[in-house]
Amino acid sequence: MSFDKIRDPRKLRHQIGHMECDYVYTAGVAGERFYLALREDGKLLATRCDKCNITYMPPRMYCDKCFAELTNYKEVPLTGIIESYTITYFDMDGEVLPEPLVLAFIKIDQTDGGLIHTVGNIKPESLKIGTKVKALFKDKAKRTGALTDIKCFQPA
Amino acid sequence: MSKNMKELPGTPLSGKELKSEKVITFKWRPNAKYAWSAGIAYGRFLDELKAGRIIGRRCSRCERIIVPPRMFCEHCFVATDEWVYVKDTGTINTFSLSYLDADANRIKDPILVAVIDIDGASPGVGILHLLGNVAPDKIDVGMKVKAVWKPPEEREGSVTDILFWEPLED
Numbered sequence: 001m002s003f004d005k006i007r008d009p010r011k012l013r014h015q016i017g018h019m020e021c022d023y024v025y026t027a028g029v030a031g032e033r034f035y036l037a038l039r040e041d042g043k044l045l046a047t048r049c050d051k052c053n054i055t056y057m058p059p060r061m062y063c064d065k066c067f068a069e070l071t072n073y074k075e076v077p078l079t080g081i082i083e084s085y086t087i088t089y090f091d092m093d094g095e096v097l098p099e100p101l102v103l104a105f106i107k108i109d110q111t112d113g114g115l116i117h118t119v120g121n122i123k124p125e126s127l128k129i130g131t132k133v134k135a136l137f138k139d140k141a142k143r144t145g146a147l148t149d150i151k152c153f154q155p156a
Numbered sequence: 157m158s159k160n161m162k163e164l165p166g167t168p169l170s171g172k173e174l175k176s177e178k179v180i181t182f183k184w185r186p187n188a189k190y191a192w193s194a195g196i197a198y199g200r201f202l203d204e205l206k207a208g209r210i211i212g213r214r215c216s217r218c219e220r221i222i223v224p225p226r227m228f229c230e231h232c233f234v235a236t237d238e239w240v241y242v243k244d245t246g247t248i249n250t251f252s253l254s255y256l257d258a259d260a261n262r263i264k265d266p267i268l269v270a271v272i273d274i275d276g277a278s279p280g281v282g283i284l285h286l287l288g289n290v291a292p293d294k295i296d297v298g299m300k301v302k303a304v305w306k307p308p309e310e311r312e313g314s315v316t317d318i319l320f321w322e323p324l325e326d
Contacts, residue, residue: 013203017192018188022183027180058326
């Protein structure tokens with residue numbers, strides 16, 4: 001009988017390939033302003049819809065609720081509170097991390113939005129929902145215009 | 157664009173502007189690698205082509221000899237039973253003279269494509285391949301042909317290890 005179980009295609013005559021499906025994604029009009037402020041000034045920007053009383057952070061170009069165009073960009077504090085968190089012991093490839101990594105959703109003060117980011121300089125056992133944290137930025141020379149320009153959030 | 161619309165809404169960006177990195181972009185190259193296996197039957201078939209032979213599989217239930225080989229008989233729904241070497245001669249089952257190349261360019265000398273029933277395999281079992289060393293108007297259904305192989309050192313375990321099929325001289 002010939003139904004040998006072969007699980008590795010490379011054990012038979014095979015073809016190796018690599019699908020090149022690169023992409024370049026822009027941040028959009030509001031995203032562009034947000035990341036520029038992050039990189040150049042170390043600031044967080046938000047947009048506000050006065051009619052609906054919502055402050056969008058990260059900023060949005062249009063209000064989700066009333067579809068009005070939002071042009072009022074304002075700086076918001078670099079502080080927020082941990083609204084939810086998880087502690088991960090493995091990296092994306094499933095390898096054990098040298099130190100556990102704390103990921104949290106941080107609701108930014110004076111806004112209705114927030115960021116998912118890492119929380120550093122804190123003992124995992126002392127983590128609590130409601131902990132006040134502040135963004136710690138990288139040196140300006142090392143910033144690239146990405147969310148990783150914030151090194152982490154740390155207890156304020 | 158309709159005549160009432162003078163310009164498209166949005167913020168246009170040219171490819172040049174994207175590449176100049178004047179705007180903030182996120183680039184990603186997914187690690188989408190694959191290894192595609194020819195399978196047990198086709199793998200052996202291709203290995204045998206490299207050695208200058210054509211191999212098939214026999215189904216003991218319907219008695220067919222299947223070329224290219226398959227590990228499963230699609231008529232009987234049972235596993236095929238044994239390897240059988242077949243000849244590198246055959247009969248033209250059907251053919252086509254193509255005056256278009258693979259990129260749909262018009263060409264003067266046609267590409268001669270044929271389905272060849274392999275001698276030693278069951279009737280109607282064969283492979284799609286090319287004809288050569290023959291005038292297009294001489295090709296006919298039922299013509300006997302023989303494989304013209306690449307020199308052994310140039311073979312790589314591919315159907316192109318057979319260059320084409322030429323008329324079999326009596």
